[in-house]
Amino acid sequence: MPVDACGVTRDTRGYIKIALDFLENPKTGPMSPVTKLKLIELWIYCARNRTNGIVTATQARRLVPGRIREVFTLARCWHHHDCTIATPCQHGACTPSAPCGREFFTMHDYERHQTLHGPAVAKRKDPRGYLKLSVDFLENRKTGPLTPVSKLKLLELWIYCARNRTNGVIAASQARKIAPPRIRDALSIAGSWQHHDCATATPCRLGACTTDKPCGHGFFSMHDYQHHQTHYLDPTARTEQARSAGRKGGLAKAANRRDAPSETASVPARAPATNAGASHSSQVINTSTPVGLTPYDSDAREERPLSPPRPAPRPRHGGDEVADRLNASAPEIPATPEMRLRVLARLAPDAVEVLADPDAGTMRHAQAQAELARAEAMIEARAEYLATTNVVENKDIDRLFDPHGPHGYARRMAAAHTPLPTPDPQTPGEVRAMAYRLARDHIDAITRQGGTPPGPARESLRGELEALLGEGHHQDRLCTELRAMRETGLWAASKLRERLAKVPA
Incomplete structure (x- = not known):
């Protein structure tokens, strides 16, 4: 395998991107482990064959059983189409001018997450973090014999390491919370991770642990994690790396300024306007140099304080993190x-x-x-x-x-197979969680029906539902009114209170 500049062996296999909220996402979270792996298998099929998210109906029937295909359709993980001039599949001999007329599926938002092949296609960038999952993950000699639940637990461990930027290290206490004993044994036998005791030779670097003062606790290191996933430096190393890059940039800029006069002298005289512009440019460069600090003094530049880090933007209410916490x-x-x-x-x-x-x-x-x-x-x-x-x-x-x-x-x-009913909320947190779920499901259903609710509609409906639940309105009555509003395409929060006032409890 090729080796990069840091001396780490680089993995050259193809990969797909798995979002870090894949296991608890509102769309994929309720799915069974087998259904989740079948969805991953479809993404891998599209990546291997470079279909840009298109799966023919024949191939879908070969890869996915009928009941799972129905789950994908209900969850809108893919969309069914007929190959026509307006929507050609472009598989085999199919072309936009001569469509084949067969059925096919397009994976939902494939162009936002995965790598596209062929002509340049406008794509929207997904800001979420992701894992790199090799295209032989399901049948690899190491992960192939694992059960579906074990495969998903291995994905969950990788997601934990990526979210917390542990570079593939996970404490034994956290591993026990994520994976039961039988799955931990299966991962150890398969070589998916290695167990270590935190010592001076093998520090875990978690929490207050350092090389000089190891914590002594047990931990696991995920096998070849740094060969596949993004490697994060500790704050000290990042600061030193940034300082070194700034020093090199300053020296390069100083060298360019030092060579500028000789290049200017070799250029023949031009029109007066051009010389005046060059003189003005020289004045701007000279006035930008700080007094008492020459551009060649690297030691003086090193003593300049670094600018404070820019604070991270606060998450908007109703984002993915808030949804996870409420659910x-x-x-x-x-x-x-x-x-x-x-x-x-x-x-x-x-x-x-x-x-x-x-x-x-x-x-x-x-x-x-x-x-x-x-x-x-x-x-x-x-x-x-x-x-x-x-x-x-x-x-x-x-x-x-x-x-x-x-x-x-x-x-x-x-x-x-039937979801359990949601119990009546008792605490303010449960009231808030139920109001968020009801508002989310209602707005999403209106959107799937072709409606275009405004941006603040979800938040205003959530606040109205939270107030109504606090006033004693039962969730079954609210669900009934929301269902009636969906049939007429209404999403305004004020309409819900008007309907409740007209119909007595």
């Missing part, structure tokens, strides 16, 4: 026993009321207890499906869904 406050799978009880109250409200009523009969109590147990099993099945993309057959649990027939497993699988 984390109310996850789909209940994180606490209190939230679990509130989800059960949404799944089986009648059962909760019957069990709380001491005057209800024994038979009604038994039926309510069975319904509550079925709701508990639904939560467990949904959690198992999101973690493993499958639900193992269990005769004891399946009997809860169909006690008198053989269809309990199928009904539990169907329940596992």
Whole structure:
């Protein structure tokens, strides 16, 4: 492999770019691990064959099962087209003047993220950070034998290192939070990372750890991370590098000024206007030199204080970071026993009321207890499906869904594919999170229908929803009114309050 100026072996394989919010993005986050990897496989196919994000329908059927193709269509990860003069696929013998008439898919926003090939195409730059993922990631001899969940956990580890700029180093405590023991063992056996103990010879350089004073904690180093991903220097090295570059630039500028008089003398005399312009240019150069500091004095230039760093712009409210933080406050799978009880109250409200009523009969109590147990099993099945993309057959649990027939497993699988209801918000953070999600989904649906809401529409609707939830309006009623507004193409926040005032609760 070629070696760059820093002595690091450079990887010459092709790669695709994976955004750092790929695993929890509102579009790809709810997908199963197998679905996520199939989406990556389509991107790799387009990069290998240089199709600029176009996949024929025949190739899509070969690569992706039918149920996953439906998920991609619903999530708008690709767009279906028929090859016509207006939208030619340009595959094989197809040309804009003679389209082939076959079906094809275009990957959503492919030109914003990946490298395009062929004629220059206008593209919008995506400001998010990204990972470089080699095009042989899925069938590589090292990562190919890993399970889909292990592959995604490896991606999550790389994303963690890229976000925190650790240059491929991750503390053992953080690795335990991200990957369970069986996946950590699989990554160690595959050689995807190496375990070290922080010592003077192998410092982790995390936190307050230094070469002179190692912390002594265990850590992992991702295999060949610096050969593939962006390498970040520590602040001291960056300052020294900037100072060295500034010194070299100053010396080069001084050398150019030193050679300027001899070049000027060799030029023959020209018109008076040109000489006057040259004299004015010489005066400007002389007046720009500081008094008492010659341009050749590199030591004096080195003592000049560096300009303070420019503060980073504050993230705009409603950006990706805020969305991640709000979505984390109310996850789909209940994180606490209190939230679990509130989800059960949404799944089986009648059962909760019957069990709380001491005057209800024994038979009604038994039926309510069975319904509550079925709701508990639904939560467990949904959690198992999101973690493993499958639900193992269990005769004891399946009997809860169909006690008198053989269809309990199928009904539990169907329940596992259905998202759990969002519990009613209790804290201000949960109210804010629900208002943000409802506003986001409503504006996005209006946009998909062809509407063009103004820029502040999402934020104004979020504020109105947060106020309405705080006033006691139930989320089901708000969802019903928002659904009716979507059917008529309305997005204004004031219209929502008007509709609620006309229709009594």
